[in-house]
Amino acid sequence: MNPINSSRARLLVTTIGLVMVAVGCSDESVRVYQVPKEQAHAQQPPAATERPNAPTAHVHWDSLPANWKDRPVTGKMRAAEIGITGSGGQEAELVAIPLPELAGKELEFVNMWREQINLTPTTTAAIAELREPLTIAGNPGQLFDMVSDKPLTEGQPKQRILVAMATIEATTWFFKLTGADELVAQEKSNLKGFLAKVELHTAAHDDPHAGLASAPPTQSAPPAAPAPGLPKWTVPAGWTAATPGPMLLASFDLAGGGGKVTVSSLGGDGGGLLMNVNRWRGQIGLSPLTGDQLSGVTKEIDVASGKATLVDLSNNDRRMLILVVPHQGQSGFYKFLGDASAVGKEMDAFLQFAKSAQY
Amino acid sequence: MRHALKFISSLRLTVALLSLSLVLVFAGTIAQVEYGLWDTQVRFFRSLFVYWKPAGGEFAIPVLPGGYLLGWALLVNLLAAHYVRFKFAWSKLGIFLTHFGLIFLLLGQFFTEQMQVESSMRLEEGQSKNYSEAGRSTELVFIDHSNSEFDEVVAIPQSQLASGRELAPPKLPFQVKIEEFHLNSRLRQRAPMMSTNPPAATQGIGVQAELIPAARATAMDAINVPSAIISFKGDGAPTGTWLVSLNLDQPQTITVGGKSWDTALRFTRHYTPYSIGLLDFRHDKYMGTEKAKNFSSQVRLTNPTTGEDRETLIKMNQPLRYAGTTYFQASFEPGRDDITILQVVRNPAWLTPYISVIVIGLGLIVQFSMHLFKFVNRRKSS
Numbered sequence: 001m002n003p004i005n006s007s008r009a010r011l012l013v014t015t016i017g018l019v020m021v022a023v024g025c026s027d028e029s030v031r032v033y034q035v036p037k038e039q040a041h042a043q044q045p046p047a048a049t050e051r052p053n054a055p056t057a058h059v060h061w062d063s064l065p066a067n068w069k070d071r072p073v074t075g076k077m078r079a080a081e082i083g084i085t086g087s088g089g090q091e092a093e094l095v096a097i098p099l100p101e102l103a104g105k106e107l108e109f110v111n112m113w114r115e116q117i118n119l120t121p122t123t124t125a126a127i128a129e130l131r132e133p134l135t136i137a138g139n140p141g142q143l144f145d146m147v148s149d150k151p152l153t154e155g156q157p158k159q160r161i162l163v164a165m166a167t168i169e170a171t172t173w174f175f176k177l178t179g180a181d182e183l184v185a186q187e188k189s190n191l192k193g194f195l196a197k198v199e200l201h202t203a204a205h206d207d208p209h210a211g212l213a214s215a216p217p218t219q220s221a222p223p224a225a226p227a228p229g230l231p232k233w234t235v236p237a238g239w240t241a242a243t244p245g246p247m248l249l250a251s252f253d254l255a256g257g258g259g260k261v262t263v264s265s266l267g268g269d270g271g272g273l274l275m276n277v278n279r280w281r282g283q284i285g286l287s288p289l290t291g292d293q294l295s296g297v298t299k300e301i302d303v304a305s306g307k308a309t310l311v312d313l314s315n316n317d318r319r320m321l322i323l324v325v326p327h328q329g330q331s332g333f334y335k336f337l338g339d340a341s342a343v344g345k346e347m348d349a350f351l352q353f354a355k356s357a358q359y
Numbered sequence: 360m361r362h363a364l365k366f367i368s369s370l371r372l373t374v375a376l377l378s379l380s381l382v383l384v385f386a387g388t389i390a391q392v393e394y395g396l397w398d399t400q401v402r403f404f405r406s407l408f409v410y411w412k413p414a415g416g417e418f419a420i421p422v423l424p425g426g427y428l429l430g431w432a433l434l435v436n437l438l439a440a441h442y443v444r445f446k447f448a449w450s451k452l453g454i455f456l457t458h459f460g461l462i463f464l465l466l467g468q469f470f471t472e473q474m475q476v477e478s479s480m481r482l483e484e485g486q487s488k489n490y491s492e493a494g495r496s497t498e499l500v501f502i503d504h505s506n507s508e509f510d511e512v513v514a515i516p517q518s519q520l521a522s523g524r525e526l527a528p529p530k531l532p533f534q535v536k537i538e539e540f541h542l543n544s545r546l547r548q549r550a551p552m553m554s555t556n557p558p559a560a561t562q563g564i565g566v567q568a569e570l571i572p573a574a575r576a577t578a579m580d581a582i583n584v585p586s587a588i589i590s591f592k593g594d595g596a597p598t599g600t601w602l603v604s605l606n607l608d609q610p611q612t613i614t615v616g617g618k619s620w621d622t623a624l625r626f627t628r629h630y631t632p633y634s635i636g637l638l639d640f641r642h643d644k645y646m647g648t649e650k651a652k653n654f655s656s657q658v659r660l661t662n663p664t665t666g667e668d669r670e671t672l673i674k675m676n677q678p679l680r681y682a683g684t685t686y687f688q689a690s691f692e693p694g695r696d697d698i699t700i701l702q703v704v705r706n707p708a709w710l711t712p713y714i715s716v717i718v719i720g721l722g723l724i725v726q727f728s729m730h731l732f733k734f735v736n737r738r739k740s741s
Binding site: 028029 | 489498504514515516519526528529530
C-alpha cells in the first residue's frame with residue numbers, strides 16, 4: 001500500500017463531505033418569470049365529441065302533483081328541475097339529468113349517492129336487493145331508494161334519495177329526488193306516476209309532440225338513398241324517420257308506435273358481443289349472461305357483407321332484436337326495441353331492412 | 360485520518376455497501392405495495408436515509424441508508440481505493456477503464472437525477488403551446504396580467520405548501536397563509552339540501568364546493584389531486600378563505616390594493632422560448648381491432664428567437680430533439696382523435712450511460728484479452 005499523504009486525504013474527505021451536504025440541502029424555491037400572454041384556443045372540438053344532450057335535452061309532462069312546482073333549470077347538466085314542498089315547510093328537489101349511455105355502471109352511481117348521505121358503499125351482489133323496477137317514459141327502468149342512518153345536519157330530519165334511471169337508446173336518464181326523509185318517502189308514488197307518463201327528448205324540436213311514438217306520422221318514409229355517409233338501404237313501408245340521438249346513424253319509428261329501430265356503427269367489434277349483449281339485457285331489465293350462455297340468445301345469419309349475428313332478447317312484453325353486421329373493420333348495430341307483439345310482426349321487415357344496407 | 364481513509368477505501372466497506380444496496384432494493388420493492396412506485400422512489404432511493412415513524416410517534420427514525428447515501432458511499436469508496444492504491448501500470452489498464460466507467464456511470468446517474476426534467480404536453484389540433492406540464496408536481500401561481508406585453512407569474516412549488524405555513528413570495532404585496540393543504544382530495548359541488556360539510560372556503564368558487572381529503576394515491580396510473588385553503592394578509596388583502604385545487608379548471612381573481620392577480624393550483628409548468636403547435640394527430644389501429652398500430656403527431660415548431668418555423672413529424676420511436684429537449688409521442692386521449700400527448704424530457708446528462716457502458720465494456724475487453732494472451736503464451740512456452 002502506498003503511504004497516505006495526510007493533507008491530501010483531508011482535502012479528499014472535506015470535498016466529499018461538502019458535495020454530500022450540498023446534495024442533502026437541495027430544495028425547490030419560489031420562481032418568478034414572465035411569459036407571453038396566452039391566446040385563447042379558438043378551435044372547437046369536433047361535433048362528434050361534444051357532450052351530448054345537455055344543452056337541448058328536456059322533459060315534457062302533462063301535469064304535476066299539486067305540491068310540485070316546475071323551476072327554471074339551474075345546472076348545465078340538468079334537463080328539468082322541480083321543487084317539492086311538504087307539510088310543515090319540508091322541501092325536496094327532483095332533477096332530471098341525461099348522460100351518454102351509462103348502463104352497467106349502477107354500482108358506481110349508487111355508491112356515489114350513498115356517500116352523499118354518509119352511507120357505506122354497497123356491493124354488486126347487494127345492489128340487486130336495492131333495485132326496484134319501474135317504468136320511465138314507457139321504458140323499463142330501475143329505482144334506488146336510500147335513506148341516511150341519522151340526520152346529516154343537527155336538528156334537521158334524516159335525508160332520503162330516490163333515483164330512477166333508464167337507458168333509452170344511447171342516453172341514460174337519471175331522475176334524482178332528494179330531501180327530507182318523510183317527504184321524499186311520501187312522494188315516491190307520485191314520482192313513479194310522473195315517470196311513467198313523462199316524455200323525454202335528447203334534442204331540440206319545434207313541436208313538442210312531433211316524432212313521438214304516440215303522435216301520428218308527420219312525414220313519409222325517407223327516400224331509398226339516405227344522407228351522405230350512411231349506408232344505402234331500403235326502408236320498409238310504414239316506418240317513419242326520426243331525429244337520431246347522439247351516437248346514432250339513423251332512427252325509425254314504427255307505425256302505431258309499437259317500437260323503434262335505431263342504427264349505429266362502432267369501430268372493431270364494438271367492445272365484444274358478450275359485453276354488448278349484457279348491456280342490452282340490462283336495458284330491458286334482464287340479468288347478465290356468461291359466455292357459455294351466449295349461444296342461447298344469438299344466431300348467425302347471412303348478409304351481403306358476410307355473417308351477421310342476431311341477438312333476440314325478451315322480458316315480459318318487451319322484446320329487443322339486435323343485428324350486428326361486421327363491415328370494413330366496423331360493426332353496424334341494427335337495434336329494434338318495442339312491444340313483443342309489434343317486434344314479432346315486424347321482425348322480417350327489420351331483417352330485410354338490415355340486409356338491404358350497402359356500405 | 361489514516362485509519363479513516365483505510366476504512367473508507369476497504370473492500371469490506373464495498374461488500375457491506377453492496378449488501379445494504381440489496382437490502383434497500385428488497386425493502387423498496389416491498390414498500391411499493393404501501394406507498395406506490397413514485398413515493399417509494401422518493402423515500403427509499405432519492406434520499407440519504409429511509410425513515411420509519413412508529414405508530415403514534417412524533418419523530419421518524421432513520422432505519423436504512425437511502426439510495427443517495429449508498430450511491431455516494433460507493434463512489435467515495437471506489438475513489439478512495441484508487442487514491443490509496445493507485446499505481447499506474449499498463450497491465451491494469453482494463454481495471455482502470457472499468458472503474459472509470461463505473462465512476463462516470465454513478466456520477467452521470469446522479470446528475471440525471473438532479474437535472475432531468477420530465478413533463479408532458481397535451482395539444483389539441485390547432486393548438487400551440489410554449490410550455491409543458493409536470494404530471495406529478497403542482498405549483499400555486501399568482502399571475503399578474505397588468506402588463507400588455509407579457510404575464511408575470513409567481514409560482515410557489517408544492518413542496519412549500521403545508522398546513523399552517525405562512526409565505527411571503529417575492530413580487531407580491533401580500534402574504535399567503537396556507538390554512539389547509541391536502542396532498543390528495545376530491546371536490547364535490549355543494550347541493551344545499553344535501554350538504555354535510557361546511558363550504559370549502561368563504562370566498563370565490565370554494566363557497567360552492569365541499570373539499571373531501573383523500574388518501575394518497577399509490578397506483579401507477581393514479582395521481583394525487585392536491586387542494587389547499589388559503590388566506591391573504593397585508594394592506595388591502597382580501598378577507599376570508601379561498602379554495603385552490605388541481606380539480607378547478609379556471610383560475611380565480613383576487614384584488615389587492617386595486618391590482619388583480621389570477622390564482623390557481625396547477626401542474627408545474629416548464630416554459631420554453633419556442634412553441635410547438637399540433638397540426639394533425641394520427642392514431643392508426645390494426646384493422647378490425649382497437650389495438651394501437653401507430654401514433655404520430657405532425658407539429659409546427661416556431662422559435663421567434665432564431666426565426667425558425669418548420670413542420671416535423673413526431674412518432675413512436677422517432678422523437679423530436681430540439682434545444683436539449685426531447686419530445687416523445689407518448690399517448691392520446693381515448694375517444695379524441697384530435698388530441699396528442701407528448702412526453703417532454705430535458706436531460707443534459709443523457710449521454711453519460713452510453714459513454715459509461717462503452718468505457719466499461721472496453722475495460723473488460725482489455726482486461727480479459729490481456730489474461731487470454733498471457734494464458735495462451737504460457738501454454739505455448741510450456
